[in-house]
Amino acid sequence: MSLDRQKKALREFKQIIEDLVHLFRTSTKVQLSYMCWVNRDRQQFVWGTNSTGLPNVMFQDRVAFENHFLDEFKDAEEVIQLVVGEDIPKAKLMHYFDFVQAKHILIIPFINKGETVALTVLESEEEIDQEVIQDRVMAYNNALVNVLDTYLEVVDLHENQQEWEDYEESINKLDYRQHRVEILVNMLEEMQKSLPNGGAVLLAPGMESWNVILRSQNSKKAPALGLQLEEKSVAYEALEKGEPIFTMHFNNNPRRITSNEKRTEGATYAVPIMIHDRRQAVVICYDNDPLTFKESTKHKLSNLARIAALSIQSSVKKSGMVQELLTQNFGAFMPELWEAALNSELAKLKKGTGTSTWLGLITPDDVSALRTKFRLEDLQNIQTDFVTVLNPSRYGIPGFIGYNSDYVYAFLIQSDDEEAVSFWMEKLKSKLESGLNLSIGGSMRAKFQVGFTKITEESPNAYQVKERAKKALSKVINDDEAELAEV
Numbered sequence: 028m029s030l031d032r033q034k035k036a037l038r039e040f041k042q043i044i045e046d047l048v049h050l051f052r053t054s055t056k057v058q059l060s061y062m063c064w065v066n067r068d069r070q071q072f073v074w075g076t077n078s079t080g081l082p083n084v085m086f087q088d089r090v091a092f093e094n095h096f097l098d099e100f101k102d103a104e105e106v107i108q109l110v111v112g113e114d115i116p117k118a119k120l121m122h123y124f125d126f127v128q129a130k131h132i133l134i135i136p137f138i139n140k141g142e143t144v145a146l147t148v149l150e151s152e153e154e155i156d157q158e159v160i161q162d163r164v165m166a167y168n169n170a171l172v173n174v175l176d177t178y179l180e181v182v183d184l185h186e187n188q189q190e191w192e193d194y195e196e197s198i199n200k201l202d203y204r205q206h207r208v209e210i211l212v213n214m215l216e217e218m219q220k221s222l223p224n225g226g227a228v229l230l231a232p233g234m235e236s237w238n239v240i241l242r243s244q245n246s247k248k249a250p251a252l253g254l255q256l257e258e259k260s261v262a263y264e265a266l267e268k269g270e271p272i273f274t275m276h277f278n279n280n281p282r283r284i285t286s287n288e289k290r291t292e293g294a295t296y297a298v299p300i301m302i303h304d305r306r307q308a309v310v311i312c313y314d315n316d317p318l319t320f321k322e323s324t325k326h327k328l329s330n331l332a333r334i335a336a337l338s339i340q341s342s343v344k345k346s347g348m349v350q351e352l353l354t355q356n357f358g359a360f361m362p363e364l365w366e367a368a369l370n371s372e373l374a375k376l377k378k379g380t381g382t383s384t385w386l387g388l389i390t391p392d393d394v395s396a397l398r399t400k401f402r403l404e405d406l407q408n409i410q411t412d413f414v415t416v417l418n419p420s421r422y423g424i425p426g427f428i429g430y431n432s433d434y435v436y437a438f439l440i441q442s443d444d445e446e447a448v449s450f451w452m453e454k455l456k457s458k459l460e461s462g463l464n465l466s467i468g469g470s471m472r473a474k475f476q477v478g479f480t481k482i483t484e485e486s487p488n489a490y491q492v493k494e495r496a497k498k499a500l501s502k503v504i505n506d507d508e509a510e511l512a513e514v
Contacts, residue, residue: 035490037178037179037443040178041075041076042176044076044171045075045076045078047170047174047409048060048061048062048075048077048078048179049078051078051147051357052149053078054160055163056151057082057133057149057151057155058079058080058150058152059078059084059128059129059150060073060078060079060147060148061075061076061077061078061079061086061147061148062077062147062148062225062226062295063075063145063148064145065101065143065145065366066089067454069089070086070093070099070249071089071090071092072090072092072097072146072398074086074087074088074090074125077306077452081128083124083125084122085119085122086122089213090322091246095121095395096115097146097148097338100146101143103134103143104136104143104353106133106135106136106157106164106394106507107133107134108133108134108136108155108157109131110130110131110134111131111132111133112130115432117442120252127186128150129151129152130152130154131152131153131154131155132148132149133150133155133157133264134148135147135164137168137171139175140305145171145420151470161289167352169278176223184438193220194327195215197220197331197374198334200213200217201213201214201217201331201334201350202338203338203339203342205338207339207352208353209367210386211300211335212241212367212371213334213335214331215227215229215241215242215310216239216243216244216245217311217331218243218310218328218331219246220245221312221319221324221327221328222313222314222319223314224247224315224319225247225312225313225316225319226245226246226247226249226312226313227242227245227246227307227311227312227313228241228242228243228249228311229241229242229300229310229311229312229434230256230262230309230311231307231351231352231360232307233351233359233360233427233428234358234359234360234417234418234420235415235419236255236256236357236418237256237309238252238254238255238256238420239251239252239253239284239383239425239429240353240360240365241364241371241376242372242380244371244374244375245380246380247380247386248290248374249439250283250284250285250311251382251425251434251442252372252382252426253420253424253425253437253439253440253441254284254288254425255285255287255421255425256284256285257285257286258279258281259282260284260285261282261283261311262284262297262309262311264297264307265298265299265309266299267286268391269299269306270299271298271299271325271332272329273295273325274295275293275294275317276291276292276293276294276464279292280290281315283311290314292317293315293317293319294313294314294315294320295311295312295313295378296312296325296329297309297312298310298312298328298329299332300332300335301336302336302340303342303345305341306469307336307351308352308353310328310332312328314352320454339352355429356407356410357407357410357411357413357430358414358415358428359414359428359430359436360427360430361430362437364438365427365439365513366493367440369384369386369439369482369492369493370489371477372384372439372482373482373484373486375490376482376483376484377484379484381439381479381484382442383445383447384441384481385438385440385441385447385481386439386479386492386493387393387438387477387480387495388431388435388436388437388477388478388479388499388502389435389437389438389475389478389500390434390435390476390500391413391434391474392474392475392476393474394434397409409465409466409467411466412463412464413436416455416459417438417455417475419438419440419451420449422451422454424442424447424451425442426440426441426442426447427439427440447481448477452477458475476500476504478496478498478499479496479499480495485488512514
């Protein structure tokens, strides 16, 4: 149903109401009839239409409840008859100017789903015999019910049709020609549209663990970036079974991702991303209102995940699936991914819904000595060991490691603790005091230099944030005694 047809339906509905009110007046032989809707949300009477031959009547489009004589009758459930001057003062009939002609008033409530939604008023100089016009009142009310039900059904049909038209547009945004990260970002944003009181987040493997790596921009109370997946969670169950899992939460159980979540409410729908029959990610769709997850909504969410997976699969050879889909080298997440995560968090901050987030760069303190001492193959394994030991979530701090350049890794950390980065470095130093155990055998002394910056709503874009982190790292590298610097 097009927008023009929807407008046409509304226009015709108003015209029918206008005709009914006019016919009601002529059949009852009164001087004035009018109908107004009772808008309880805005505490107003909204004028529908009126019919009269009187020259001294004028109505406002909207009148606050307290400013109109109908205020005390807005909850009426039966027909009410009033005598002007006895039951109601003439001064309250503000729709008359010069003089008040009415002497008798009949108020007829229109009740829909147990609530008075409109009032029809007849006004006359002569007494209105309610018994004589009873059949006309019933016919009028029945006609209103039928017309309103028909109109609402047309509107519902339009909304349902519009819902699937919007869904079709969502699917079209998952283009196989896009980069795999862009496809996943678009998937989360389109899923978010079906989750008004929640959000969508993506978990993927890297750094020898599964972590939250992306959050939709409009997600509410989203799990922190870098939060590490645990067993006995909804996300873990979906990955284990390889199929979508829906669950409602009671008393914080079950957990969506980890026991470190602050609070788990409402319901969750976890959908694994399967590419070449391999579990490459899992998307967590959640909402505080379990009723959000209608069967049609779950169908749309799982289908968006399936189409995103197929779009990525079309450009990824099965033989090239030895490594994880979203990591670059050594288990660190690819630059396209952590930059997309950074852009999303910047957008959230500018909307006033962000979380304290830091971007930094970290590198071993003596790369040249490292290259001299080990073979190329061993160096690649050592970098994998670096990324694994650097993983902030290993130390209870939400965050993840990304690839920036050879021996330089980016990190995103998200926490309510302003000292989260320093705390992570202290934990790391403590871990490496006795040396780093290498996967190739033996151990080595490992020391890292770090430059970082906190993202704010004033940050123009991800590039500027990265440049600030580079300046901070250069400051540390040029200072022989410094290990950590913030810009």
